Amino acid sequence: MDRRIQKSRQAIMDAFMKLMSEKDFESITINQIAEEANVNRGTVYLHFTDKYDLRDQCMEAHLNQLLRSCMPEEDRVFTSKTALLRTFEHLEQHASFYNVMLTSKGSVVFRHRMETMLQQSLNEHLDSIGFDPELNREITVQFLISAGAGLLEWWITRSIPYPAAVMVEQFWRLLERLQLQSAQSDEDE
Structure with missing residues (x-):
């Protein structure tokens, strides 16, 4: 996998985990994840179907x-x-x-x-x-x-x-x- 793709994917996962430590899973949005990861919303969707897929892939x-x-x-x-x-x-x-x-x-x-x-x-x-x-x-x-x-x-x-x-x-x-x-x-x- 390309390093930039890997880096974006890891940034998204890290951002998701940071948000999970601060708030309830159901209240987390893709926009918040993208903002925290410093990527655009479309980049999140390139790697994950939705936040449930992101959670499952992190696990x-x-x-x-x-x-x-x-x-x-x-x-x-x-x-x-x-x-x-x-x-x-x-x-x-x-x-x-x-x-x-x-x-x-x-x-x-x-x-x-x-x-x-x-x-x-x-x-x-x-x-x-x-x-x-x-x-x-x-x-x-x-x-x-x-x-x-x-x-x-x-x-x-x-x-x-x-x-x-x-x-x-x-x-x-x-x-x-x-x-x-x-x-x-x-x-x-």
Whole structure:
């Protein structure tokens, strides 16, 4: 892609994110985005169909960057401790974007997309390990998605109260204890 085109596209995305941090998504107009990006309105429409397309492409770009930088091709799941640490570190480095997306009124769309990505990753992992047939897969996946997405959202929206390494260590211990609890309960019965 031509550098000028890339530069205009990035300026539009940056302007959109700045406006998202200041106001409600529904009140943002293409004219405001163009003005903030210092481009004309037609340039915005050359790159994006409308503000919904712009929002969706911003989300996809950041989530794809998260996948590329946090998980190598051979480890495309969030279930290794190393991948989890890389994920939290990436979120920490890009906290402003994730905070805006998780706290704006459009956050439902972003959270849904993030949960879909987690669900795909978890399903791939469960397929690879031979999932316990005594557990309901759908309930297990939903539980883990809710826990993971909820924890990430809490961490980001509370201005990262703990370092990434602490978050990963605590989350990992909780996951391990859940497995131990189930084994102990079976033995107690």
